[in-house]
Amino acid sequence: MTARGAGVVAAAVMLLAIGFLFGYPDLALLGAAAATAVLCAVAFGLWRPRLGVDRVAEPDRVPRGEPASMTLTVRNTSRLRAANLVATDRCGPASVPVPLLHLRPGRDTTVEYPVPTTRRGVVPVGPLRVTRDDPLGLLTLSRAYGGTTTVWVHPRIHLLRAVPAGMARSLDGRIDKVPHGTITFDSLREYVVGDELRRVHWRSSAKVGELMVREQLDTSEPTIVVVLDDRAAAHPAQRDGVAESFEAACEAAASIVAAAVREDLPVALHLVSGPVTGPFLDVLTEAGLRDGDLTRTVRSLRRSRLGDTLVYLTGPGGRSDLGTVSALHGPYPVVIAGLFGDPDAAPVAAGGGMIVIEAEDGEQFAGAWDGVRGW
Template structure:
């Protein structure tokens, strides 16, 4: 059992009874009215009983299981709460609620006998991307006369991660660096490196024979080489508040669409077994990328400083910049990375009615209203 906090206090009725008890006792003893003193004593006894009732703390154990604890936006998720009465003597007859995000869920604890438990299942809202805190269980107790109300929290808090939706992307940009599977033949010089030695097999090229090792071993040994030029995709998510000025109920739909696009690109790269790096305008991503996208929020940022850092570090060879209506004027700044990054793609969300972007061939621009439209337009790009 873990009790983490308490709240509540005396009710309006309780305050009235306290004042009445003081007045009756004072009047009864001061003016010699035993009936008034008797009523004041009865009110005092009621108050003491209420305090004693409130001091008793029910012993409850709370366990929560989220199924699942990480879910795409809009997918079903459920929370199972099990409450056990760990007391050996008294049954629990309480009013309890569990916090689920911004909502409260009633948890019935009627006639919960010692050693018994009750289980409640309820859905977790997944209509919005983000981390949904669930718990703690809050138990509210009121004495029979309604003079005192006490509220205590039991158990820990569980979180449910609502990830951005992932849309299927069939095409993956290859950039200038190429893998050894032969899909594209523009491998820069110096990307083939020595990996290991193995025995000669009929059909191996004689120029790959390592003669010095062959002389020592007594049989032909062949150099095994490895291509270190895997294409790396860098996803730059613009999390500046200025880039997503249009908000409704505190949510910028253009930013939600950008997060979905970032998650879709990351999923496509993982599916193709290609390295991928996530970078936010506010700084590099640390931790699992889908969790980072779940926690991402709008804040102040400096795009110029981020572009300078990306130019110096050169994290990959394909850069994907995802922004909102406020980032339209910054496309030229990001397009200047066309030198260190052979392929630069920009996803512009929430600004379909504006004039088309004149990229001048240096920048591939995809304009979309949401993540689904972005996925359809992405697969139609043939410029990388």
């Protein structure tokens, strides 16, 4: 209810009370008129227009800074009334006005507007919020229509021409650096028709209550393991809630993943804060700063030996942890560290066989990456 509506309600109560208690019929009549106006406003507000809302994002996944648009179609599905409404569509933190003037039954209107992609992250779009005012301005009602759509703003990908081959060789001979690996256990999954019974893990099957099959990993293929340091302590410098060093690290991780996929090389992505699920670019889009235990992560990487090339990406706060990561040079023949957002600090001396790349942003990292020799 608006301030005017609250005043009319208070006046109606007061006029009716004085009119009936002290015998002033004119005041009672004014109070009854005010009460009737309020009741009419409520009846007007209770009518809910029937609207169909469809929205299409084009595209729904876009690199940071690239254009993306949302097409919103609103259809009046009512049969008796024409809708004359004020509507806004939520797009991230902003609201986009949607004109619905004289939207008659069976008609629709389409609005297209840009989606902000200046920041990496998931941009929620919707729902459509329709606001209705009664003719006297006594009551304002707002209702939501339609669901929500998300636009994924991925980190920018910079072209990396060089890809570390590690110390393993693909079976087709494209990567030619020393020995073959072996077939080893990777994970468990449910049995499907056609699986070999010798791959059934009977102990796990007994615990779960259904057949579980061992998934094997061919370690003869060179595998790149990307470890993104998403600890808040590793990226202390923030501006407007955004740590530029972490944004640069996300761009570097996305660039490495894209380069590995382009070369048909296996790649794995890990966050210091914990395990990841889903497409890697979506994981990097949702990644944020949180608590994490680097020591536990290093211990897990040493025990698992997930690949032959390890790439560790961190910020200014991770400079002191490079020695801990360099200890992985034994299980991983090639260890590379990317250090972002600390241009004024003294250069890091590469030790323990670890390659250190210092950069201010993703683009500078890509140039330094292609200049590395001796992989």
